[in-house]
């Protein structure tokens with residue numbers, strides 16, 4: 251297709267999870283002939299297996315579509331995919347920076363949800379033209395008029411031209427494409443100016459090196475261009491320029507306004523940072539494009555190999571994962587209980603689970619994961635401020651002046667019948683009420699400031715269960731606040747197990763300590779001797795339970811004789827052992843390390 255800047259439209263789709271973004275994207279691809287319906291068996295934009303399994307979008311991609319519009323002209327449409335989960339909202343922001351417009355997809359049966367709002371605000375911040383799509387109108391429970399009213403009232407968008415669509419049955423697709431062409435402005439930028447391209451994502455390919463997804467703002471990048479990365483100053487010769495259709499296709503050059511990828515045998519992801527500007531080394535642009543703010547991990551946990559010989563393999567695996575996931579951070583750590591491992595930082599709990607699963611599945615590692623925690627700030631008597639990423643590293647009480655913890659501003663939307671239980675939950679989790687607003691006669695939007703540490707304890711599950719699945723949540727970091735926090739230690743057979751230490755609010759310490767040891771008693775298998783489990787704050791023991799001894803080994807039950815039965819039992823025992831860690835004389839199962847997450851407060 252010939253390059254005609256006025257005929258380029260760069261857009262993305264923003265939606266709350268499950269409102270139909272991927273289905274709509276597939277439909278657009280199908281309609282414009284990028285995919286035949288035979289190929290449409292799977293959603294193509296969700297690339298990784300894991301994503302497909304969990305039905306969420308993590309890594310975005312850019313796809314180029316050809317569309318012959320009602321005006322008789324052919325347009326180049328670049329669809330940039332965005333992730334839908336709160337953990338990845340910074341990636342949404344990144345892809346928005348490469349677009350001029352956004353399709354706002356809202357489920358006609360559900361209405362505006364927390365992430366709808368969060369994403370729309372991001373799009374408005376980026377000055378994008380917003381096209382409203384009310385999706386799933388085929389559902390019997392669809393209430394498109396009510397949803398339109400919500401959008402008008404809460405977001406303040408004009409919905410007189412909102413498109414009634416069903417991504418599932420293909421209703422409204424042409425109208426969406428027409429509005430993309432007529433409403434979204436063509437890209438700005440200057441064709442003759444020195445090259446400036448924004449790297450909005452990257453990906454590591456073992457053969458081609460780093461593949462940078464770029465939006466060219468000014469100038470042209472082509473095969474053979476000597477490019478310079480503005481942030482790092484590193485130079486590379488481009489050896490491939492291409493687009494996704496959705497399969498990658500080499501096209502030789504990308505010009506002002508276009509979106510695609512470049513490869514330049516870049517071996518180190520650090521040399522090609524997302525958010526950086528690519529320019530021409532021979533004719534560098536004087537000013538770089540606005541970048542992205544650096545993301546900081548919000549949640550940390552320890553990762554330890556069950557078998558200590560796997561330590562190096564774990565390091566290799568983390569290194570490889572990091573190539574494709576710059577937001578994953580890790581550093582070596584030693585635990586008295588668990589030996590050598592790593593303390594890893596994640597964007598949120600989902601991100602953490604995904605990394606753990608990949609390590610185990612793709613790298614075949616058996617891991618012990620410690621309970622996640624937030625980063626605390628401790629002001630010490632020496633007048634220094636230390637950041638604590640591991641609860642067991644909290645300085646002795648005598649050296650602490652005060653401790654601060656991260657708070658988030660949480661936005662919760664729920665049907666009004668569930669407002670009571672939802673507010674109760676927020677209160678239990680030390681939430682500070684900020685605001686309550688009606689979205690419609692039946693739905694309410696609540697704003698609370700909550701400690702992040704309380705959110706990572708089953709908050710989302712609780713929210714879902716107390717609202718029968720109807721509440722949605724979005725949150726952003728709101729800064730640090732001083733709190734009355736203490737360290738709770740767990741002793742098993744008289745030894746403090748550092749990997750089980752947690753930091754909790756003083757008012758909750760007693761209760762959590764007690765239910766934690768009760769939980770542990772149920773999880774730690776009986777052994778030939780009695781195992782006391784204690785919870786303590788400083789030197790004060792606040793709870794104690796005992797795992798009683800068993801007299802005989804499990805094989806004793808077999809009365810000799812039946813060898814197959816014996817073998818089965820042995821197999822079973824081995825299976826059970828897979829996720830056990832021998833700590834001193836006691837074997838501790840993986841579940842014990844996560845048990846604190848489900849102790850509850852009641």
Ligand SMILES: Nc1nc2c(ncn2[C@@H]2O[C@H](COP(=O)(O)OP(=O)(O)OP(=O)(O)O)[C@@H](O)[C@H]2O)c(=O)[nH]1
Nearest residue numbers: 268269270271272273305306307334386416417418
């Ligand atoms: N009835 C009906 N169902 C739809 C429609 N569009 C999507 N769905 C269904 O809604 C569910 C979620 O759709 P997805 O396209 O995966 O949603 P998504 O917004 O991409 O979700 P994430 O990728 O997780 O952000 C799927 O089961 C779809 O089949 C529609 O127009 N009508």
